Amino acid sequence: MIENEQKARKFKSIVTNRKAFRDYEIFEKREVGIELMGSEVKSLRAGKVNLSDCYAAVEHGEIILYNLHISPYEMSGKQGHEPLRPRRLLLHKREIRKLFAATEEKGFTLIPLKIYFSGPYVKIELGVCRGRKMYDKRERTARMEADRAIQRAMRRKTK
Numbered sequence: 001m002i003e004n005e006q007k008a009r010k011f012k013s014i015v016t017n018r019k020a021f022r023d024y025e026i027f028e029k030r031e032v033g034i035e036l037m038g039s040e041v042k043s044l045r046a047g048k049v050n051l052s053d054c055y056a057a058v059e060h061g062e063i064i065l066y067n068l069h070i071s072p073y074e075m076s077g078k079q080g081h082e083p084l085r086p087r088r089l090l091l092h093k094r095e096i097r098k099l100f101a102a103t104e105e106k107g108f109t110l111i112p113l114k115i116y117f118s119g120p121y122v123k124i125e126l127g128v129c130r131g132r133k134m135y136d137k138r139e140r141t142a143r144m145e146a147d148r149a150i151q152r153a154m155r156r157k158t159k
Contacts, residue, residue: 113125
């Protein structure tokens, strides 16, 4: 029984939205499910997915994911899927209400940060984000470079 639970909890990352970590300030992260067709899951297993320019919005009490490009699976034949179709995210109603309230504030949006397999299921790490200004990005990179320089100096000092 314990072995089955450990197998089910294995995480296999498919793709990470590195651009989102640079361009957005992330306030909250949430793991959500996604409604997919069989050919889409096969393409995800092959790693044929693109998260750039992807976002989520609340519509009619559901959260819909837009601009997620999942390439068509070659072996699916004619009954494949449309690569850029809107996909529904799976959450409880109270979670949807919380995310809706968070996005109602000015400047906040829902951005997918990571897509991964959690056991047999495809999960998305969804972030409540606010866009960074250009001067914020410069300040952040300067701070990171300074921290790296300090770490390098500390390593040299200890040797």
